Each structure stands twice: as structure tokens, then as C-alpha cells.
Amino acid sequence: MGNIVFCGVAPHPPILLPEVGGSESQKVTATFRAMEEFARRLAESGPEVIVIISPHGSVFRDGVALNGSEILAGDLRKFRADLEFEYNNDTDLVGEIITQAGAHGIVTVEIDDALAEEYGVSTKLDHGVLVPMYFLDKAGIDLPMVSVSMGMLPFEELYAFGAAVSKAADVQDKKVALIASGDMSHRLTSDAPAGYSPQGEPFDREIVKLLKNKDFKGIINIDRNMAEEAGECGLRTIIMMLGAVDGEAVGAEVLSYEGPFGVGYMVAALIPAGSPTDSLLEQIFNERKEKVETRKAGESLLVALARRALEAYVRDGRKVSPDTKENPELQENAGVFVSLKKHGQLRGCIGTILPTTPNIGSEIVNNAISAGTGDPRFNPVKPDELEHLVYSVDVLKAPEHIESLDQLDVERYGVIVRSGRRSGLLLPNLEGIDTVEEQVAIARQKAGIGSNEPVQLERFEVIRYH
Secondary structure: OOOOOEEEEEEEOHOHHHHHHHHHHHHHHHHHHHHHHHHHHHOOOOOOOEEEEEEOOOOOOOOOOOOOOOOOEEEOOHOOOEEEEEEEEEEEHHHHHHHHHOOOOOOEEOOOOHHHHHHHOOOOOHHHHHHHHHHHHHHOOOOOOEEEOOOOOHHHHHHHHHHHHHHHHHHHHOOOOEEEEEEEEEOOOOOOOOOOOOOOHHHHHHHHHHHHOOOHHHHHHHOHHHHHOOOOOHHHHHHHHOOOOEEEEEEEEEEEEEEEOOOHHHHHHEEEEEEEOOOOOOHHHEEEEEHHHHHOOOHHHHHHHHHHHHHHHHHOOOOOOOOOOOOHHHOOOEEEEEEEEOOOOEEEEOOOOOOOOHHHHHHHHHHHHHHHHOOOOOOOOOOHHHHHHHEEEEEEEEOOEEOOOHHHHOOOEEEEEEOOEEEEEOOOOOOOOOOOHHHHHHHHHHHOOOOOOOEEEEEEEEEEOO
């Protein structure tokens, strides 16, 4: 049996606490009672350290942050409650987690006061930590803590981080209770904080079912679009927690679920059973690798050229020459956009509205290199990232002037907005952009054009290659 003695999912709405919510707290009595039981079970498991993962700390796109302050402190004054919290930080365990995460290739950063100032973040504990800890304090649990901020890494890396926590606990020979702080969908009802989505309730129902059935792979592979639409803040912390019991049988119980304020609150407890089971860690990484190879094998001519161009440039500093004689598709003249994604997140996008080279082939080569090395929003692509990139190539038809938004269609047309020498462009059929109003607003923002400034509008069609 390993040194992870308890895992659990804890919601963190401040309104759950009577000191914050007053009479409104009575609407979440089921969650309050479940958290009291949660704390009782955690205490009974006999931990020596609490590790808690919050989605509301110093969240980074490409790594995981751990709080490095000697004393971990915070309060709920911004929620008008006179509640203060203070804990000793197990800095030895912090260091060991960082070491073990590094062995899995996961970037971590220890945030102390000096680094927090440099990044413009805070080392104060956030409500994602403090609300669950309220119940541990109430139960008389007084233990050192490690505070982890959720990372926006791929799910496989998040799961591997949990495995690193488990290994660190073994190396340090410390009994650890790991808490995944997170709420479910924030879009259950029309008056929910993030508005309503029809995907909110199905997402919550699916997570509750998968956790009850101990289908951890199902959680890792849950539909990403559904999760995005649901507006959750707990999925990634749950996956990080699950990695800590990889290869070990557990008993799992959902102690409560409710959503009275349009936000789903789930309380769950997982107790390691002390017997081995199949590990998912190697399996999920192998499956990801297989998906990459399958995708590469099915790439179109234009996308394959974009990949070859960026890989040759990043690895060897070499600019490839497109074979336009043998490939008529590459001989035309057109503007081209090359987009890169890494694990579902944008990694670079550069393009030309009108052609700047003799043919599409050369346009693709130039823009693929620029998307990977010259997009000012991102650092240049590194060689070890190349195998994880997904490419798309958009070949633009000539733009045409339009008079009103009525002549736009977010799925069919891209848009160009112009005001004087400023212009902004947005491609069509982009994930998460559902209305022409959103499309134009983002194009304005990209150009630095105010929402009330008059603009000229153009639309264009694209042929998208994958």
C-alpha cells in the first residue's frame, strides 16, 4: 500500500459557509453535511500532510505552481467574513513533488513571495483552498499542508502530476491526504453565474456516474467540448487527484451532489484499498501517441507541407522548397493562414490576407514558420513540442466589402474590420465563436478598434485543410 491514504473532491463555494452565506447557506445543507463527513473520513485515514489542489491559485498554461511560503495563510474578507487561516507548509514535500514531477517531464514552479511579485500573483491561499480547509479545521485536523495550483496542461500530464505526488509521498514516507478542490458546471440554470448551457447538467451527471463507477479513464477522456460548454472548474483538479492513486484499487463514494445556485457541487471520497490494479499512466500516453501518428498519416498535402516546413526550420534552421511542379494545388495564388494547436490549445497562428509570394506552397512555408516562431503571443516552438502539434491550413478567397452584419455567417465567412490604418481579421468556423457579433468584437479587439468606433467590414471564404 502506498502513502496516499485518502483522496477526495471538495466544492469551494464561499456561500456554503454560514459566516459568508448566512441564511442562504441553508440551501446547500446537503453539501455542508457531506463536507463534515468528508472531513471525518479524511481524519480517520490517518494522514500526516494535506495536499490540496485549487483551480483558483496561480494557474499557468504550461506548468503547475506550488506555494513555497513557509507559512500558508489566507482569509475570506473579500467575501465579508472574518475568517482567517494559517498552516505550516511542508516545504520538504514541495521540493520532492517538484523533483518527481520533473522526472515525468512536467514543468513546475515554486512560488515564493519574490517570485509572486515578479509574476504579479499572490501567495495568499485562495477560496479554493480555504473553503475545504474550513471543514478540516472544524473537525480539529491540524496538519502541515502543501498548496498546489491547477495547471492548464494536457490531461495526461495532469494525471502524471498526481502520480508524482504519490511517488513523492513514498520517497518522504509521509501519509498524504489529497484534496481536489473544484465545482462542477457553472451553467446549470438561466440565472447561473456564467449563464445557462444545455451541456451543464449532462456534464455533471456524467462525472458523478464515472466517479461512482471508478471509471477514471472515462473521466480523462470525457468530451472536451461538453466540459468547456459546462463551464466547470473541477475537472482538471480531479484528474490530478486521480493520478495519485494510479495502479491502486480504491473505494469511491459520491457523498452528495446538488446545484441550487446554478453551480454543481459534488463531494466525493476515495479510499485506497491497499491492493494493486491496472495502471493507466503508460496506457494513456501510448494512446495519445497512437492518435498523433494516425492524424499525421491522414494529413492533407497542404498540412503535411506546413508540418515539414516548421519541423525543418526548428530542427535544422532550414527552409524547405515546396514541390509546386508535381502538385497543382500548390501553384495558385492566395492568402494563407497556418494554425497550430498543442493538446487542444492554440499554439500559434499567422497568415496573410492576400498573397505575398508567387504561390500557395511558398505562402504555406513562410506562414508555418512564422506561426511556430513569430507569433508574439507565444514563445517559439521547441523541438520537443513538434510531435504534439496539430496543424490546419486555411486558404483564403478574395475578400469582398459588405454593408452590415446581416451579410456575415460565422461558419461560412471570416471577417475583416478596418478603421483607418488598423485592421483585424478573424477566420470562420472557430470553436467557441457562435455569433457574428462575437466574431466582429474579437476582430475589433485584435485590431485595437473600440467597440463604438465606425468600421468598414469585409468578408471572405476559406478552404480549410486538416
